[in-house]
Amino acid sequence: MREVLAQAAFQLFLERGxxxxxxxxxxxxxxxxxxxxxxxxxxxxxxxxPDHESCxxxxxxxxxAVDDGDPVGAVCDAARIVLRMYADNPEFSVQxxxxxxxxxxxxxxxxxxxxxxxxxxxxxxxxxxxxGGDGALRAEVIAAxxxxxxxxxxxxxxxSGGEGDPEVAVDHALALVRxxxxxxxxxxxxxxxxxxxxxxxxxxxxxxxxxxxxxxxxRKGTPMWRVVQQIEAAVGEx
Amino acid sequence: MREVLAQAAFQLFLERGxxxxxxxxxxxxxxxxxxxxxxxxxxxxxxxxPDHESCxxxxxxxxxAVDDGDPVGAVCDAARIVLRMYADNPEFSVQxxxxxxxxxxxxxxxxxxxxxxxxxxxxxxxxxxxxGGDGALRAEVIAAxxxxxxxxxxxxxxxSGGEGDPEVAVDHALALVRxxxxxxxxxxxxxxxxxxxxxxxxxxxxxxxxxxxxxxxxRKGTPMWRVVQQIEAAVGEx
Numbered sequence: 241m242r243e244v245l246a247q248a249a250f251q252l253f254l255e256r257g258x259x260x261x262x263x264x265x266x267x268x269x270x271x272x273x274x275x276x277x278x279x280x281x282x283x284x285x286x287x288x289x290p291d292h293e294s295c296x297x298x299x300x301x302x303x304x305a306v307d308d309g310d311p312v313g314a315v316c317d318a319a320r321i322v323l324r325m326y327a328d329n330p331e332f333s334v335q336x337x338x339x340x341x342x343x344x345x346x347x348x349x350x351x352x353x354x355x356x357x358x359x360x361x362x363x364x365x366x367x368x369x370x371x372g373g374d375g376a377l378r379a380e381v382i383a384a385x386x387x388x389x390x391x392x393x394x395x396x397x398x399x400s401g402g403e404g405d406p407e408v409a410v411d412h413a414l415a416l417v418r419x420x421x422x423x424x425x426x427x428x429x430x431x432x433x434x435x436x437x438x439x440x441x442x443x444x445x446x447x448x449x450x451x452x453x454x455x456x457x458x459r460k461g462t463p464m465w466r467v468v469q470q471i472e473a474a475v476g477e478x
Numbered sequence: 479m480r481e482v483l484a485q486a487a488f489q490l491f492l493e494r495g496x497x498x499x500x501x502x503x504x505x506x507x508x509x510x511x512x513x514x515x516x517x518x519x520x521x522x523x524x525x526x527x528p529d530h531e532s533c534x535x536x537x538x539x540x541x542x543a544v545d546d547g548d549p550v551g552a553v554c555d556a557a558r559i560v561l562r563m564y565a566d567n568p569e570f571s572v573q574x575x576x577x578x579x580x581x582x583x584x585x586x587x588x589x590x591x592x593x594x595x596x597x598x599x600x601x602x603x604x605x606x607x608x609x610g611g612d613g614a615l616r617a618e619v620i621a622a623x624x625x626x627x628x629x630x631x632x633x634x635x636x637x638s639g640g641e642g643d644p645e646v647a648v649d650h651a652l653a654l655v656r657x658x659x660x661x662x663x664x665x666x667x668x669x670x671x672x673x674x675x676x677x678x679x680x681x682x683x684x685x686x687x688x689x690x691x692x693x694x695x696x697r698k699g700t701p702m703w704r705v706v707q708q709i710e711a712a713v714g715e716x
Contacts, residue, residue, distance in 0.1 A: 351589045352585075352589055355589055374654065377630045377651050377654060378654065380626045381626045381654060381655065385623050385626075388619045388623075392615045392618050392619070412615075417619065420658050420659075421658075
């Protein structure tokens with residue numbers, strides 16, 4: 241029933257426009273009573289995004305069960321749950337993207353959904369980092385970065401008309417965030433002092449095995465993102 | 479007139495609540511006709527945030543005139559324009575913050591304003607970084623980080639009831655973003671190879687003058703943010 245209503249609503253929004261479609265039109269098309277609509281959707285806007293509630297629930301469940309070792313990796317993986325929801329239904333996702341661009345009320349609705357995803361990710365990171373020191377600040381900045389990166393990749397795919405695999409663009413975008421904020425094998429404590437030699441720039445990967453070290457020499461004033469990029473290039477990740 | 483209407487509206491929102499105040503109530507309190515309200519404010523929500531339009535205009539003007547050398551620093555400074563708007567009127571800012579927490583429609587309105595600031599900052603960075611490669615991606619992620627950091631600091635101050643100087647918390651939060659994404663004296667090209675010695679961890683600042691170098695040795699798998707933190711600590715910034 242929920243599915244039927246959402247489909248009827250979306251067809252009408254495409255045919256007549258969002259503003260010109262009433263809830264009465266929707267229930268007539270679906271062949272049900274007016275009350276049924278509001279049993280499933282608090283508003284017309286909600287019917288355009290029928291999957292976000294279950295997606296948010298899935299994200300919360302995923303994060304509550306995820307391994308503690310790599311919180312930044314975990315929130316990147318959690319963001320991919322949203323991507324899969326879009327990727328599972330390319331045609332619908334692209335049509336909805338176009339509709340949302342045209343209707344200010346839908347854009348605003350979408351912003352509030354995105355904000356809830358962001359807060360879910362930030363909440364997870366806050367728990368892991370702790371509230372003290374810069375834990376909350378770092379959690380919020382990283383969550384915002386993950387969402388911005390995810391949406392950049394998703395938007396490229398939606399603008400292309402849903403061609404190809406959106407995971408490529410999103411993985412690339414999320415890799416940028418991980419490069420800066422955390423790495424897959426990340427121990428949280430700083431590494432202990434290790435003897436090393438032959439400093440050079442750009443970075444050289446040294447040693448072998450678990451205690452492998454990286455040595456980096458850079459002129460002061462080099463932008464930090466550039467330093468990070470060079471370290472990543474040397475380590476051969478990404 | 480605009481000011482008078484905004485003040486009348488805000489008084490009524492505090493007295494009666496946002497939802498229960500009508501535009502007719504507002505114009506009656508301000509002693510003007512109904513049309514006057516809509517000449518200045520498209521909606522009741524707009525009257526709660528009367529300064530954002532001029533603040534957005536100021537931000538755009540600032541960014542169009544700013545020096546090209548340090549784009550990340552420039553967008554951080556642009557974000558401080560928003561902070562000053564809040565800091566100039568602590569009592570109003572704190573009351574509005576509390577009101578906004580209580581009214582979902584105002585929260586949504588605020589999200590759309592925040593998004594416009596973010597897009598303004600991202601647009602500036604995109605122009606500086608170029609659309610090619612990861613320019614647009616990096617622009618969007620950095621803009622989101624700056625906004626999240628700014629809002630973290632601003633919110634701390636608002637929650638404290640507007641006590642003290644909000645710039646302290648916001649400067650601290652923005653410093654985290656600059657540490658990761660750019661430094662004040664940032665040359666955009668990578669630094670040339672420079673001979674250096676005595677590598678150690680945590681990082682040691684070396685040399686002197688403009689060609690000063692930093693040498694960093696870390697075990698592979700150290701989270702990137704930790705590397706960045708250590709470099710900053712050694713360089714003695716922040």
